[in-house]
Amino acid sequence: MSLLIQVSEEAIEEERKIQQQIYDAIDEYKNIIFNAGAGAGKTYALIESLKYIIENKGELLNRHNQNIICITYTNVATNEIRERLGNSKLVKVSTIHERLWDLIKDYQKQLIEVHKGKLIEEIGKLRGELKTEAKFNSYQNIENKNAFIALMIEYKDEYYQNIDKGAGEFRTAIKIFLDEEYHGLLSNVSNFKSLIGKIYKIKNFEECLVKIENREYKKVIYDARFNNDKLHKMLISHDTLLDYADKIIEKHKRLRQIIIDKYPYILIDEYQDTDEKVINILKNLSDYSQEIKHNLFIGYFGDTAQNIYDTGVGNKIFELHPNLENIAKLYNRRSANEIIEVINKIRNDDIVQESIYSDADGGSVKFYLGSQDNIDSFIDRYKTEWNISSDNKLHCLVLTNELVAKYNEFGNFYNSLKSTQYFKSNWQNVTTEILSQDLSKLGTIPNLFYRIIDFKEKIKSPKTLIVDLMNEKIYKKLTFKQLKDLIDILKSINTDESFKQFIESIFQIYNETDDENYKKIIKDLFELENYNFEDFVSFLLNKLFSNIDEERIKESKEKIIEMLEVDYNEHKKWFDFINKKEENDVIYHTYHGTKGEEYENVIILMQNDFGRDRNKFSSFFENYGNELDSDELEKFTNTRNLLYVSCSRAIRNLRIFYLDDTSEFKDGIKTIFGTVDEFNS
DNA sequence: ACCTTGTGAATTTTT
DNA sequence: TTCACAAGGT
Numbered sequence: 001m002s003l004l005i006q007v008s009e010e011a012i013e014e015e016r017k018i019q020q021q022i023y024d025a026i027d028e029y030k031n032i033i034f035n036a037g038a039g040a041g042k043t044y045a046l047i048e049s050l051k052y053i054i055e056n057k058g059e060l061l062n063r064h065n066q067n068i069i070c071i072t073y074t075n076v077a078t079n080e081i082r083e084r085l086g087n088s089k090l091v092k093v094s095t096i097h098e099r100l101w102d103l104i105k106d107y108q109k110q111l112i113e114v115h116k117g118k119l120i121e122e123i124g125k126l127r128g129e130l131k132t133e134a135k136f137n138s139y140q141n142i143e144n145k146n147a148f149i150a151l152m153i154e155y156k157d158e159y160y161q162n163i164d165k166g167a168g169e170f171r172t173a174i175k176i177f178l179d180e181e182y183h184g185l186l187s188n189v190s191n192f193k194s195l196i197g198k199i200y201k202i203k204n205f206e207e208c209l210v211k212i213e214n215r216e217y218k219k220v221i222y223d224a225r226f227n228n229d230k231l232h233k234m235l236i237s238h239d240t241l242l243d244y245a246d247k248i249i250e251k252h253k254r255l256r257q258i259i260i261d262k263y264p265y266i267l268i269d270e271y272q273d274t275d276e277k278v279i280n281i282l283k284n285l286s287d288y289s290q291e292i293k294h295n296l297f298i299g300y301f302g303d304t305a306q307n308i309y310d311t312g313v314g315n316k317i318f319e320l321h322p323n324l325e326n327i328a329k330l331y332n333r334r335s336a337n338e339i340i341e342v343i344n345k346i347r348n349d350d351i352v353q354e355s356i357y358s359d360a361d362g363g364s365v366k367f368y369l370g371s372q373d374n375i376d377s378f379i380d381r382y383k384t385e386w387n388i389s390s391d392n393k394l395h396c397l398v399l400t401n402e403l404v405a406k407y408n409e410f411g412n413f414y415n416s417l418k419s420t421q422y423f424k425s426n427w428q429n430v431t432t433e434i435l436s437q438d439l440s441k442l443g444t445i446p447n448l449f450y451r452i453i454d455f456k457e458k459i460k461s462p463k464t465l466i467v468d469l470m471n472e473k474i475y476k477k478l479t480f481k482q483l484k485d486l487i488d489i490l491k492s493i494n495t496d497e498s499f500k501q502f503i504e505s506i507f508q509i510y511n512e513t514d515d516e517n518y519k520k521i522i523k524d525l526f527e528l529e530n531y532n533f534e535d536f537v538s539f540l541l542n543k544l545f546s547n548i549d550e551e552r553i554k555e556s557k558e559k560i561i562e563m564l565e566v567d568y569n570e571h572k573k574w575f576d577f578i579n580k581k582e583e584n585d586v587i588y589h590t591y592h593g594t595k596g597e598e599y600e601n602v603i604i605l606m607q608n609d610f611g612r613d614r615n616k617f618s619s620f621f622e623n624y625g626n627e628l629d630s631d632e633l634e635k636f637t638n639t640r641n642l643l644y645v646s647c648s649r650a651i652r653n654l655r656i657f658y659l660d661d662t663s664e665f666k667d668g669i670k671t672i673f674g675t676v677d678e679f680n681s
Numbered sequence: 682a683c684c685t686t687g688t689g690a691a692t693t694t695t696t
Numbered sequence: 697t698t699c700a701c702a703a704g705g706t
Contacts, residue, residue: 074695097696167687188686224696238696273695309694400692428697431693592693611692612699642693 003336003362004355004651011331011356019045021327022299023052026265031286031298033271033317033324037351038306038343038648039334039598046070046269046301047084053265054090061090061264068265071096073273075438077596081269092263096278097238100245101222103259107248110255111220114247116212118240119205119231126198126205135191138184148182149199159196164425204232220244242277249281256288260296271300272307272314279313283321300324305347308592308641315637331356334598336363336652343648345672346640348625365654367673369662377681378657379586379603386601386653394586395599397646399610401431407588410574416563417446420544421556437578445543448526453575455525456502460495470521478517486517499571500564507533537561591646602650607659617643618660621668 025032026049036042053061053068061067070093072078081093092099104111130136142148152159155177162173167189174186186192208231211217217234222241229237236244249255266282268274282298289296300317307314318324332340332353337360344352370378379396388394398404405414414434417423422445423430433443442450458464466475466483469490475483494505510522510531522531528539537560545556576582589597591604608618613635615622620639628636647654662669662676669676 095696190687227696241696275696311695427691432695590693595694613692 003359004357006358007356008358015329015331015356018327018329019048022049025299025325025327026053026297027056029264029295029297031321031324032327033300033302034327034329035303035351036301036329037303037332037347037353038644039332040329040353041331041333042301042303042329043081043084043269045329046267046299047081049267049299050085050088050091054088057265058090066261067092067263068267069099069263070094070267070269071099072269077269096268096274097222097224097241100278100281101241104245104248104255105222107252107255108219110248110252111244112212112218114244115220115231115234115236116209117247118243119209122231123202123205126202130195130198135188136195138187139195142182142185149203151178151182152196152199153203156200163193201232208232208234239275242275246277246281249284253288256285257292257294260285260289260292260294264295265297265299267299267301269301270306271302271317272304273302273309273312275311276313276316276320279317279320286321303351305349305351305641305644306595308595308638308645310638314641330354333357334651335360335648337361338363338365339647339650339652339654341365342654342672343644346644346647348640363650363652363654365650365673367656367669367676368658368679369676370657370659370679372659374679374681375605375657375659378655378679381681382601382603382653382655383585388585388601390583390585392600394601394603395594395649396586396588397591397594397602397604397649398588399591399605399607401435401590403605404577404588404590404593405435405574407586408573408577408582408584410570410577413563413566413570413574416559416566417544420559422544422546435577437580439578442578445540449571450575450578451525452503453499453571456495456499457572457575459490459493470517471524474517474520482517486515489513489515489518490521497568498565499568500561502568503536503564504533507531507536591642594649595645597649598651599649600651601653602647603655603657604646605657605659618662618665621662621665621672624668624671 022032022034022045024030034042034045036045050068050070068091070081070091072081072093072095075095078093078095085091085093094102130139139145158177159174162170165173170189171186174192175183178186185195208217220234220236222236224238226235226237229235229240231240249259266285268278268282271279286296286298300321304315304317313320328351330351330353332355335343335355337355340353340355340360342365368378379394382388383394386392386394396407398407402411402414405411417434418430423434426433429443432441434446436442439447439450455469458469478486489509493509494501506522510519513519519531526536528536537557540560541553541556544560545552573582606617608615610616616635616639620636620643623632623636647656656673657679658669666676
């Protein structure tokens with residue numbers, strides 16, 4: 001049965017009127033906030049608005065050498081808007097970070113001033129902590145702190161060499177150079193490490209201030225690749241960039257005027273995800289434009305109920321930037337009526353959507369009660385009932401990446417990487433470096449694995465083009481005979497067995513053949529110093545288990561071999577996941593990761609807890625419709641938004657499968673989903 | 682009975 | 697990084 005096809009004349013007319021409201025605001029330079037729920041065509045409205053400005057103000061802007069700014073939250077969104085808008089020199093589409101850095105990077109004198117202020121502030125904070133926090137009590141009682149600090153700075157190398165050791169070993173190693181009068185500080189090793197970390201930081205910052213005074217350091221640099229500041233090296237990361245931009249723009253009127261006069265139209269996509277500091281910058285520009293009576297249009301496009309990240313401004317925007325003209329679009333262009341009814345109840349605010357289609361009946365939503373044991377049979381049931389196939393996939397939402405890996409059938413490979421020393425000590429990078437679908441963000445080793453798997457798949461496939469297999473420089477110079485020989489060698493690599501054997505085979509041929517072209521291809525692929533399996537393992541060992549004792553080398557090597565011997569299907573599934581080309585009929589995602597997507601058939605696996613919160617979802621249903629204090633309300637809203645984003649992905653069919661007992665909060669569920677059915681397989 | 686210490690486990694996402 | 701908990705000390 002087809003649905004979601006017919007649109008009524010009135011609806012089209014109504015949509016046009018809403019779009020006209022935006023155009024009118026643009027003409028009058030009235031700042032707006034455009035709110036549209038999930039699937040309303042928000043990006044469409046944004047792009048139409050950009051086109052309107054280009055068509056109607058383009059000539060004037062060109063003449064004055066002015067531009068339109070469109071800022072987005074992600075690089076993916078930037079690319080999508082550029083693609084849908086088409087080429088336009090007038091519109092600068094970029095992420096907020098890229099744009100802000102572009103605006104301030106040439107004001108180095110002012111940046112240095114802000115940076116100095118930041119360093120001094122940080123030093124003050126650190127000193128304060130050392131003075132007041134209880135865990136530094138024994139340090140506070142030391143007579144000659146400077147002597148202790150000097151000693152620890154002298155033995156910095158020794159300190160870092162031992163930092164990963166257990167408490168006992170660490171203590172012994174430090175006592176070798178630490179005078180006896182300070183041994184009391186070592187009674188609690190974790191407090192000691194925290195103390196020394198702060199001491200080193202203060203030292204670094206002070207040295208940095210001196211270098212700035214000596215004009216040895218002259219530039220502040222924003223580096224988008226890192227997630228942490230290295231303030232003492234003049235490197236700032238994402239958050240600090242926003243902070244510095246906010247401060248500089250607040251302080252310097254001239255810069256404000258330059259921005260306003262150069263960019264009279266600023267449009268913000270997904271404003272709810274934007275940091276408060278950014279809203280503050282825009283508010284500042286807006287106020288100043290009114291003060292000097294220069295024209296400036298600011299348009300926020302988004303939806304407060306889809307704010308699922310803590311750093312996003314969400315509904316605080318109405319306080320931070322008051323007096324915006326509110327424009328709402330209440331049509332839904334994505335989902336069947338049954339879905340829309342449920343998502344309206346979840347958000348439960350003044351955005352009550354209705355379908356733009358007159359043939360939107362025919363979807364279905366149900367809430368089931370089940371358990372861990374019958375997840376599989378639940379999914380099987382809907383594979384049959386919904387005729388799931390490669391053309392009609394089933395998308396299943398789970399809460400953690402660990403489950404995504406497991407259900408997408410590369411759990412062992414994922415866990416073998418995750419349990420390496422490198423990922424244990426960089427646990428915050430696990431998701432990005434192992435599961436990022438942006439290749440440039442994969443970690444060194446996952447990236448290498450990715451390239452090798454890619455190579456293996458290409459060699460196996462008869463459809464692979466020469467261009468995709470090797471660098472142009474290689475095949476360009478080859479005769480027909482040479483090319484044929486090279487291909488024969490490549491084909492002789494063993495691609496039938498495990499990943500480990502594939503790599504062994506590559507190296508074996510490498511060391512037997514005289515074909516320089518083959519060697520060049522392998523060198524381009526691996527970028528190693530030595531090309532044999534033993535050295536390859538050592539290379540992995542060095543990257544994944546650096547800093548380990550002699551005794552643990554053997555077991556670590558075994559772990560690496562294990563990683564390479566995981567069933568090759570797992571490597572392949574991981575590879576397909578990274579490429580977003582999963583071949584299974586059922587595809588798993590995290591709730592968060594589905595933002596902006598839409599799927600015909602959705603199953604959401606849900607339970608009481610998430611992370612440290614023992615009752616994230618249960619308390620949402622318990623509190624639905626109740627009056628809440630501000631802390632409770634914040635938690636409630638946060639869960640509500642996540643639930644709203646997840647449920648609103650569905651176009652036609654939606655099932656919630658709840659894995660814990662719901663008897664305590666059944667009423668809340670019933671209010672939203674109608675019934676709670678028990679699933680027994 | 683209470684306090685201190687060490688160890689291991691734990692969310693998501695973006696720039 | 698932060699938290700919970702077990703083990704060990706006072």
